[in-house]
Amino acid sequence: MPFQIPRGTQDVLPGETEKWQHVEQVVRSLCGRYGYEEIRTPIFEHTELFLRGVGDTTDIVQKEMYTFEDKGGRALTLRPEGTAPVARAFVEHKLYGSPNQPVKLYYTGPMFRYERPESGRFRQFVQFGVEVLGSSDPAVDAEVIALAMHIYNELGLQHIRLVINSLGDLDSRRAHREALVRHFESRIHELCEDCQARLQTNPLRILDCKKDRGHELMATAPSILDYLNDESRAYFEKVKHYLAVLDIPFVVDSRLVRGLDYYNHTTFEIMSDLEGFGAGATLCGGGRYNGLVQEIGGPETPGIGFALSIERLLAALEAEGGELPVRRGLDCYVVAVGEQAKTEAVRLVYELRRAGLRVDQDYLGRKMKAQLKAADRLGASFVVMIGDEELESGAATVKDMASGEQMKVPFGELAHVLAKRTGREE
């Protein structure tokens, strides 16, 4: 094998692309219904954007970025996530001045993280995400969550679970952080190395640690929910209230922290309940990030959004045995025997295509029998056969592949007759 695909990337081949197209179509259609418009940002950004936006204590920044220097000496990075770029575009194009507020955007495209590939984890993967900028109405939190759930429902996913939490506002977070440090400080040496480092950088993340999960300090650790100030608590209650109104089931998990620094107030994850979804069980993750826009130099603007992985979505659908579109067959395959017939076939195939039919013909010089076989494999509903006989009589032989029935149709009427029989024409 002279060349191999780079590690952690994948080709999506015909037969598979139809599934992607289907998901993309559903997603776009629902976004339209919810009033979201598409935004497209570049695949790379200045590295600084992610340092500031995502947070330099995060794993994404510390060890997962595809960073490079271009010929002009600029430090650039293949985007590891979509929110910071969208926020950058929001500020750069002054969308905060747009008459339509809040600004509701969606995006889809490849993201890049330098990680060891495993089940449901790739170095290049495709995310779909939405961002709402300019509103701190808890109803927006509910809308965003509803949209994510709606997408999964629409695609037929059954076994999913919505988990939500609140990190509160800055004051609440600060109070909680101090409580955490007080709680762990004296006995931090009992926890793993990572957690010892986290005590300084991001004590919240200690709660998320899988290694120390069983430690008694974890069970007794102060819950963020107990440190929410009145305002934050009221906000969270509102979000839960709206979710209840929408009849969207959820569970609250006070340890749902999430890996990106910019989150506050509502955070949520949608996970697959199926067995065997270890690393890839998180289908969708999101939350509110009221400080982000300001952090990257824009006006104080609240925001909330989520991102989901198309790969994981498809894997979950596959695992649940959900219905996904398969390759569509041809309407018609034109079989030709002989030079003259071949010429007529070339002409006819084009004519039928112009008439809106899905049509193909043989390009390998195969015999009639093999051409029929090819037609069968391509799922052709009809085969049009042309040989000396047909050329003489001026009528092609049309075979209905399902029934095996045959009939003669004058060349001039083929387009019309086939269009009618295949339902491609009114």
Next chain:
RNA sequence: GCGACUAUGGCGAAGUGGUUAACGCACCAGAUUGUGGCUCUGGCAUGCGUGGGUUCGAUUCCCACUAGUCGCCCCA
């Protein structure tokens, strides 16, 4: 970044330190001189991830590399 397992034709999959690398599917051809899906017959890897080493001899043993799968970390 750490760990485990794996790597044979287009796909799946057996196999052995030594003359011709099973089998199944797919594909091609023929039986059928103009007709697919069924059946039968025949064809289809000078090659066993890449590079070294051990050996008289390696696809088979050893090492490295690459890649895949799964787990940890973390996440989508």
